Amino acid sequence: MTTTTPPTTPPTTPVLDPRVIALAHYAARALLERVLARHGVTFQQSVTLRLAAVAEGPVERERIAADVVGALKIDAADAHSVIDELVSAGLLAPHESTHGSSHESSQVRITDAGRELFATTSAETAPLSARVYAGIPAEDLAAAGRVLSLITERADAELAALAK
Secondary structure, eight states: OOOOOOOOOOOOOOOOOHHHHHHHHHHHHHHHHHHHHHTTOOHHHHHHHHHHHSSSSOEEHHHHHHHHHHHHOOOHHHHHHHHHHHHHTTSEEEOOOTTSOGGGOSEEEEOHHHHHHHHHHHHHHHHHHHHHHTTOOHHHHHHHHHHHHHHHHHHHHHHHHHHO
16 A cells, blocks of 8 residues: 655745744743853843943943833833842942942942953853854845834834823
8 A cells, every 4th residue: 555645835934923023032032041040140130231231331320221121111110120139239339429429329330240240141142142143144134133123113112102
């Protein structure tokens, strides 16, 4: 008896939609969170620490909080709590100005320990990211970047309209 297998149809490339975006985001975030967990750092703390790490010096606490709110879509109180966690952990510190005590400072700076942690987690995630993006043509990455930036811009506008 001869059996025939039905012809298989090639898998179709999914159209970009909220589910595809979410699956990619959570897969990549899971990789990052595995690295961060080894160092006792949360995703929110990592995002906040990065803002201080790439700054050219002390940063206004309100500026970092606003950037965290914008990036993570959390409320300002939660963003300030993350900053407080990083200060408590010795990864950020109030910036001591010549005009007052550090207790009254409205600026924070990354500490040596914070910079070391940022460098370590960045170095550990770099090869993971390289493997994830390997072989994807530059023009595909550019197109995806343009589309995702537009989606982000439009979603941010919708969020702002809902807040009114």
